[in-house]
Amino acid sequence: MxxxxxxxxxxxxxxxxxxxxxSDYGLLTNFDMTLVVITTESGLQGFGEAxxxxxxxxxxxxxxxxxxxxxxxxxxxxxxxxxSRIWEHIYNGTRDHYALSxxxxxxxxxxxxxxxSAMSGVDTALWDLKGKALGVPVVELLGGTCRDKMPAYxxxxxxxxxxxxxxxxxxxxxxxQGVKMRVGIMDLTVKESIKRVRAAREALGxxxxxxxxxxxxxxxxxxxxxxxxVEDCNLxxxxxxxxxxxxxxxxxxxxxxxxxxxxxxxxxxxxxxRDLIEVRALDIVQPDSAIIGGITEAMRVAHLAHxxxxxLAPHCWGSAFSFMAGVNVAFAAxxxxxxxxxxxxxxxxxxxxxxxxxxxxxxxxxxxxxGLGLTPNWDFVKEFKQxx
Numbered sequence: 001m002x003x004x005x006x007x008x009x010x011x012x013x014x015x016x017x018x019x020x021x022x023s024d025y026g027l028l029t030n031f032d033m034t035l036v037v038i039t040t041e042s043g044l045q046g047f048g049e050a051x052x053x054x055x056x057x058x059x060x061x062x063x064x065x066x067x068x069x070x071x072x073x074x075x076x077x078x079x080x081x082x083x084s085r086i087w088e089h090i091y092n093g094t095r096d097h098y099a100l101s102x103x104x105x106x107x108x109x110x111x112x113x114x115x116x117s118a119m120s121g122v123d124t125a126l127w128d129l130k131g132k133a134l135g136v137p138v139v140e141l142l143g144g145t146c147r148d149k150m151p152a153y154x155x156x157x158x159x160x161x162x163x164x165x166x167x168x169x170x171x172x173x174x175x176x177q178g179v180k181m182r183v184g185i186m187d188l189t190v191k192e193s194i195k196r197v198r199a200a201r202e203a204l205g206x207x208x209x210x211x212x213x214x215x216x217x218x219x220x221x222x223x224x225x226x227x228x229x230v231e232d233c234n235l236x237x238x239x240x241x242x243x244x245x246x247x248x249x250x251x252x253x254x255x256x257x258x259x260x261x262x263x264x265x266x267x268x269x270x271x272x273x274r275d276l277i278e279v280r281a282l283d284i285v286q287p288d289s290a291i292i293g294g295i296t297e298a299m300r301v302a303h304l305a306h307x308x309x310x311x312l313a314p315h316c317w318g319s320a321f322s323f324m325a326g327v328n329v330a331f332a333a334x335x336x337x338x339x340x341x342x343x344x345x346x347x348x349x350x351x352x353x354x355x356x357x358x359x360x361x362x363x364x365x366x367x368x369x370x371g372l373g374l375t376p377n378w379d380f381v382k383e384f385k386q387x388x
Contacts, residue, residue, distance in 0.1 A: 019345025036121030046129030050121030123294025131371035142332035157181025165203025178209030184217035194229035265315035289325035319348035
């Protein structure tokens with residue numbers, strides 16, 4: 001299992017016009033991702049995803065540079081089976097021997113940000129490799145599945161107040177019993193966000209789970225106002241109410257409402273999630289395997305959620321590779337109860353890989369194929385690879 005090559009590809013694919021939508025990020029016309037490929041001396045390959053943004057679009061050139069110029073030299077010749085050792089080696093740099101001998105971190109300066117995103121793609125590719133080598137899905141390497149099936153919730157919901165009910169009901173018609181809609185600065189006013197949520201709940205009735213996501217765009221007073229305005233709408237959670245830079249503000253919002261607060265998709269490493277937990281800022285933890293530090297760190301977050309009796313709901317808005325990374329973590333984690341399923345225009349979920357990803361009647365089966373169970377469509381990669 002000696003590593004002979006590490007590659008990274010920035011892929012940018014246009015979103016079909018009929019599937020484009022407006023959000024606080026503007027009109028989303030492209031979907032970006034960084035595909036990380038690790039090859040061993042036997043020719044076996046593992047695949048992972050690294051993200052430059054939590055949403056659909058982001059400049060990935062710096063991630064490609066980090067993977068190929070900074071991380072690759074550290075990995076060539078290493079045993080791909082030593083996933084935890086490699087994680088510490090990258091995170092601690094030249095002081096990794098101290099970290100491993102003393103049992104604590106001596107991290108590099110890039111212990112947050114795009115360096116950790118780059119690590120995420122590498123780490124996930126290593127888990128994929130190991131699962132393939134052993135002929136088992138990644139979830140088996142993480143301790144096995146806690147359940148045979150899990151419900152998925154449909155993630156979308158950008159329509160105006162007069163159309164949001166129709167849009168969310170179209171998700172329900174596909175079998176989903178939970179749906180998520182966007183709110184926040186895209187609505188210009190808190191009043192409009194409240195109006196849209198109330199219209200959504202009226203259309204859905206009482207039995208469908210309804211989540212809201214502000215993408216961190218409200219201020220603390222605005223988030224409190226929003227919570228008061230939808231307190232009787234039985235929201236399953238309110239996601240990223242304010243900026244992830246203000247964890248104490250998030251805690252203040254949580255203390256002001258009975259609505260469960262979700263966060264974590266914008267965080268790097270379990271240390272950031274620990275800090276959120278310590279200030280009592282959240283009820284639902286949402287690590288993104290393509291940002292947090294890979295499957296390794298996502299599982300550390302899963303253990304934190306379990307220990308503090310918080311719900312785990314991995315952020316799975318990305319390509320098929322980060323989606324399946326999140327799915328494997330969710331099935332292995334006792335604290336996870338529901339999985340995000342993108343209903344936006346997402347060619348990276350369906351056209352990038354040869355396998356078909358689906359939720360049948362709103363449910364996802366436990367992974368059964370070796371590794372992440374995915375293989376890239378190399379014609380797609382060749383067509384949409386960006387020059388760096």
